[in-house]
Amino acid sequence: MSVDFLKRTFGLDGQVAVVFGGNEADSTALAAGLAQAGATIVVAGDDEARGYRCVYLLRALGSPSGFMPVDLSCKRSVADLLDRVLGEHGRVDLLLGIVDLDASRNASPDIAPSTAVVEAAAEVFGKSMRRQDEGGSMVFVGFGDAEQESVGAFCAAVESAARQVGSTDVRVHGVIAGKSGDRSA
Secondary structure, three states, rough: HHHHHHHHHHHHOOOEEEEEEOHHHHHHHHHHHHHHHHOEEEEEEHHHHHHHHHHHHHHHOOOOOEEEOOOOOOOOHHHHHHHOOOHHOOOOEEEEEEEEEHHOOOOOOOOOOHHHHHHHHHHHHHHHHOOOOEEEEEEEEEEEEOOOHHHHHHHHHHHHHHHHHHOEEEEEEEEEOOEEOOOOO
């Protein structure tokens, strides 16, 4: 396959992506993939040092990227984030939310419970994406060694988000990464 074919098929030139949550390695790797596909990246979270480290790496790849603070557990803060992104970039084409499926074991304050993140983001960003001619995409990646109950709650939240958005122009996806299930030795 040629590079031109890949860019035409999978390229994100001119697209604006908001990436939030996750540990530094996960979110940076996913953001770097989007940046290398041509997207402008807005890194969002409540840990400025970590956010700016990610932005530094993205800029080294040639991506126009920046950091914006957000409290993922607060819908008002998520709405303020959207307002700032729209003010600076005029649109959001892709929202990538990385959520912990077992937040109770997580020491990082940057990762809110998966259902709260999915619900707030879907409501706030979904409304904005519905108004865009091109719609948009929301992808929620749930990770961690979670109990089946946490995985089920995440899946139900993503399904509810898709119904709440209620538009074929706004795509809502959920991905489970990491292992779950049998914990026996």
